[in-house]
Amino acid sequence: MKKCVILAAVAGVAVSALGANFGQGNLVVVRLGTGNTLSNAAQAVFLDEYTTAGVFVQSIAMPTSVSGLDRRLTMSGTANSEGELTRSADGNFLILAGYDADVGTANVVNTTSATVNRVVARVSVTGVSDTSTAISDAFSANNVRGAASVDGSQFWLTGANGGIRYTTYQGASTTQINTVNNPGGLTPITNSRCVNIFGGQLYVSAAQASGRTGVFTIDTGLPTAAGASNSILPGTGGITGQSPYDFVLSGNTLYVADDSAVAGVGGLQKFIFDGSNWNRTDTFTAGLPASARLRQLTSMTDALGQTVVYATTSYSNPAGGPDITAIVCLTDIGAGSSFTQIATGPAGTIFRGIEVTPIPAPGALGLLGLAGLAAARRRR
Numbered sequence: 001m002k003k004c005v006i007l008a009a010v011a012g013v014a015v016s017a018l019g020a021n022f023g024q025g026n027l028v029v030v031r032l033g034t035g036n037t038l039s040n041a042a043q044a045v046f047l048d049e050y051t052t053a054g055v056f057v058q059s060i061a062m063p064t065s066v067s068g069l070d071r072r073l074t075m076s077g078t079a080n081s082e083g084e085l086t087r088s089a090d091g092n093f094l095i096l097a098g099y100d101a102d103v104g105t106a107n108v109v110n111t112t113s114a115t116v117n118r119v120v121a122r123v124s125v126t127g128v129s130d131t132s133t134a135i136s137d138a139f140s141a142n143n144v145r146g147a148a149s150v151d152g153s154q155f156w157l158t159g160a161n162g163g164i165r166y167t168t169y170q171g172a173s174t175t176q177i178n179t180v181n182n183p184g185g186l187t188p189i190t191n192s193r194c195v196n197i198f199g200g201q202l203y204v205s206a207a208q209a210s211g212r213t214g215v216f217t218i219d220t221g222l223p224t225a226a227g228a229s230n231s232i233l234p235g236t237g238g239i240t241g242q243s244p245y246d247f248v249l250s251g252n253t254l255y256v257a258d259d260s261a262v263a264g265v266g267g268l269q270k271f272i273f274d275g276s277n278w279n280r281t282d283t284f285t286a287g288l289p290a291s292a293r294l295r296q297l298t299s300m301t302d303a304l305g306q307t308v309v310y311a312t313t314s315y316s317n318p319a320g321g322p323d324i325t326a327i328v329c330l331t332d333i334g335a336g337s338s339f340t341q342i343a344t345g346p347a348g349t350i351f352r353g354i355e356v357t358p359i360p361a362p363g364a365l366g367l368l369g370l371a372g373l374a375a376a377r378r379r380r
Helices: 002-018 362-368
Strands: 027-032 045-050 056-061 093-099 118-124 129-135 144-148 154-159 165-168 192-198 201-207 213-218 230-232 244-250 253-258 267-273 278-284 293-301 307-315 324-331 339-344 350-356
Touching (some): 129 165, 154 192, 192 244, 201 244, 253 293
Parallel strands (some): 293 350
Antiparallel strands (some): 027 045, 093 144, 192 201, 244 253, 267 278, 324 339
């Protein structure tokens, strides 16, 4: 917990000075719902900002009505695979995906994308959202889950059908890029979960079947056309009962949020690369309630050079009633590392994606301040 507070002290400098702007080095969480019972109907979506100590800063509502080119962005209240939040590789935008549907649209996941477009949002450091990218040909009658971008002009999307999709800003259609069989002759992943860009390389997670469960590279670099293959990072698959979601990769270290209920598998998995294989060295669960499941995460580096992982979770309320949703924090000190709960969401809501706040473009640094920039290192 002490490590989380140290980071918060840096981030807090920017909060009062920025007003509606995101504070540098803070966290942003995707929240669904307004306190009513969540269902499979389309829910209002909010981006809630917290300091790394769990102090609430502000909430930004995603659009629930069409305005000019901007579309609505809602999500299913019961589809836990949705709601990934990423930061563009240049750090300037937060990226998320959802549905161009009215709040309350029944069973929104089963709508066709031609009727209810799937929407990609980019949100700037000033908290302004742009939902003008609405696609009609992907993830029809199923989940849209996440999107990643280099600079807000191109997007790579994941969902429950149709493979990995590529589109451009304000594009209305997509291209499935992973159309080549995997090494070993396995057909391409069609059901993908989270997507990220690290070091100029596109990665996705999937839990589809043997040989197609784990973390994968999608061809080399950032493919934009059909013909890409998906290759598993060796060692991240073949774990009995695994169910990988979001992940963070830095150098030779990979963290994966796994929502499996299998003991020793579900939790925060840590892998170390030895030059040829990714070896699972730890699965952290200490400090988490027994029913807690991890799906979305982000990370920072503290003043001591240690990795601090922040994740969202939900778990059964011991007093009864709706599940509790929370932000948890773990400083990786090796074996014995334990989670601390730093914030709890309002009753009747659920947290999904989590990310470090965007950074201002270089020309705006003087206006927004440099506080916390050294701490954030999520997307590279």
